[in-house]
Amino acid sequence: MSETGVLSVVGIGPGAQAQTTPAALEAIARAHLVVGYRTYVQLVRHLLEGKEVVQTGMTEEIGRARAAVERARDGARVALISSGDAGVYGMAGLVFEVLREMGWKRGNSPALEIIPGIPALSSCASRVGAPLVHDHCAISLSDLLTPWPVIVRRIEAAATADFVIGLYNPASGRRTRQIVEAQTILRRHRPGATPVALVKSAYREGEQVVLSDLDRFLDYEIGMLTTVIVGSSQSFVFEGYLVTPRGYGNKYTFDGEVLPGQQPGRSLRLAEEG
């Protein structure tokens, strides 16, 4: 075929319809072919009537990406879907690797669009309060494709520099050692009472939110569908919510008055400079 196809790499968010953007829905609606991991395809099955659908298992990512790219190159409108944001541990990276491998150039078929979705870290955070209001990071504990020493170095760095830490892929049936090691590393740098949230299947059937702390969170079930959020030194628990403050209290009173020595619109003045 010489027609230009379109490959839409689509993040559908956590999976509830109300959390999927109109742009994502439209890309799926426009597609001739929808490709995705079985569970994610099921989340949008109400949109799939009359379409060709390729559902694959979790370990068939490369084949799935290739199939999507090749069909789109040959003229089809293809939606390759991931849960969350397709650009965050999702299929978007692999699509570009496949395109590079086949010598694709901008202007060639397929045309590309990357449609962002609510990332798992955001959807999970919203179910437990506001843990990501200050600096944070995302680390995947899966060492299937990443050397474990690289992951360890990132956990160490994030712990020492006081990031709020979102742990993706904390454990699976077979992979249970990593979250234990992560706890050991984190515990070296942060008090045992540091709040930790476990959020499973946010906005989906079977949603579970657990608020625990660094010493005790391993007492709870943690699996493939769990995101672990570890608070920073500033994070606090309030009425069952996990919250990281932005820092207004460093400069203002609750009446909006400026604290002595501080100026609105100017760098925060530190105590030792005061």
Add this chain to the structure above:
Amino acid sequence: MSETGVLSVVGIGPGAQAQTTPAALEAIARAHLVVGYRTYVQLVRHLLEGKEVVQTGMTEEIGRARAAVERARDGARVALISSGDAGVYGMAGLVFEVLREMGWKRGNSPALEIIPGIPALSSCASRVGAPLVHDHCAISLSDLLTPWPVIVRRIEAAATADFVIGLYNPASGRRTRQIVEAQTILRRHRPGATPVALVKSAYREGEQVVLSDLDRFLDYEIGMLTTVIVGSSQSFVFEGYLVTPRGYGNKYTFDGEVLPGQQPGRSLRLAEEG
């Protein structure tokens, strides 16, 4: 009033209608009162007919949060809106601080809902390719509420541990020193050719995407509306896109064959173990 009000803390995403979730739109549609920074309120002005609207300036966050919480406590349905995700450097944190200050308990008025939106980092990333496909962090360079040494420590840690780094609030009219210092720190740990993307006003009027590198990105305009994305050692530029691979190439060929010494579903085996 004794009626229970509702406070919805709403992330509207980057601001284009197609990128705002149905849940966010519905919360705004249901509200009696919509409160937000002027620019964000303007992004949803088509939804505001017949509603009371409180638009405020950028430095009036505390007053805005208090007003929203108090009106909701007194029985109103209030939507407090932020661009991006209200839980990522947004108003959600301040809402909880105000609630704590006023002695609010779960079950009291107002009922709370936190509605996630596409964070700026996700929307910006989608415009430049797939830079966030592996571990990444978000750091705000604003030192108006956070001590600069804390921010420096985070840039250092993120640079040494090879995170992809998203810099929020990189500069403003008055605040121009921080991004220069950030470059100096990053340059100590990463080659000058490390790709850096600057994304301004993603999905809005005046959108700009610039792909540069660590040595040269300061040659371009960087302001309040710019998000800076710094690649990791694994990130690459391909046909004008910035991509961070997930790591499939460590284990598989492009035909999906497993590389010698590796096993699907098992920890990545390192060369020195091979």
